[in-house]
Amino acid sequence: WLGGQRWHPLGLNYWPRYIAGQERGDYWAHWLQPAQYDPGVVERDLALLQSLGATMVSVQAGPPECLRSLNDFLARAYRRGIRANLFLAGAHPLYFDPPLVRQIIEEGRLAANPALFAYDIAWEPRWGQHRERKAWDREWQEWIEERYGSLEAAEADWGVPCPREDDALTNPSDEQILNDGPWRPMVAAYRRFLDDFLSERLNEVCSFIRSLDANHLISFRAGYGGTGQEGVDVFMPFDLVSGAKHLDFISPEGWGLWGPWENFAPAGVTTLYGRWAGNGKPVFWAEFGFNIYPAYRPEDISLQQETYFNMYRMIAESGAAGGAGWWFPGGLRLDENSDFGVVNPDGSPRPAALALKEWAAPLAELAPAGAQVEIEFDRDLHPRGYSQVWRRAREAYLA
Secondary structure, X not given: OEOOEOOOOEEXXXXXXXXXXXXXXXXXXXXXXXXXXXXXXXXXXHHHHHHOOOOEEEEEOOOHHHHHHHHHHHHHHHHOOOEEEEEOOOOOOOOOOHHHHHHHHHHOOXXXXXXXXXXXXXXXXXXXXXXXXXXXXXXXXXXXXXXXXXXXXXXXXXXXXXXXXXXEEOOOOHHHHHOOOOOHHHHHHHHHHHHHHHHHHXXXXXXXXXXXXXXXXXXXXXXXXXXXXXXXXXXXXXXXXXXXHHOOOEEOOOOOOOOOHHHHHHHHHHHHHHHHHOOOOOEEEOOOOOXXXXXXXXXHHHHHHHHHHHHHHHHHHHOOOEEEEOOOEOOOEOOOOEOOOOEOOOOOEOHHHHHHXXXXXXXXXXXXXXXXXXXXXXXXXXXXXXXXXXXXXXXHHHO
């Protein structure tokens, strides 16, 4: 809600147009550096966003030396009715840096800034494959002993032994995460451990941020590789339910969604799952898009436009609060050889940007969902996690 009226966050992940062709180290968290920041170009970009009906942008705060430019950007956005979802360095729940978070919020005087609507505290977080998850094996063992009384009691309950390496307890293998088998109860317990562990960490981070700024919302984009896409299951993206109690809204991502409407319609399950995870909190689709590099064929341009149109339709039909496409600046992104931009380097909108303009007014008039239909699911039916909840719930949702 904004000023007593229902408000829908609709817009784009924003970097200025002039970052096209730059090295990632020059622009990623640094476009607000005094040597880079060009307020003239930014002002024209914001004017275009306003004309497209955008109500928000997702941006990065950058390091502390960017704060003066950040405040200039936020003031310009605010004058055009655009609010910011601000990525906050140092706030990742697994790698928390309280002094840096304090410095950015206090030196930037962000708590009193009306141009902000939220802090984005983690960028597509994931637990990683088995070797990366070993960093949390000690906490996994402590959780087992707390919940079951002993490792032996846990293994008796699961019916399988907990994995070990070099005579030490470790986490499930990648094969056990990806494939069903007798180890399913053990993997379900491991996922519950991850839920609890992340919730503890998020409680620490969010409580700290709210002690500095009680005025703005907190969330993070939790859709590494596309929320529910099976291809990333081995990397164990954070589940939308993990720590959701500490967040103000839930942020899945729409990667893996493109093509005709039939490919998008089932993704409404994820909107519902996110709303359930947050106990009724709003759901905001934090990223989606389509790459038109290297061919730039007319059919690629059309597919990008179709992706945006269908995402907005899915947001509307599933009752999500809004979304932000990836991303504003067109032109070559060197580090991944892609072009997801919806605005050409000369400032002209591509057809995908016009899809935002077409949907902005209808989405702004969305009302809360009406009658409810119950769809039953069980997170523990398959080791892979949410992708299988989505797979099992699709037909019931579409019906």
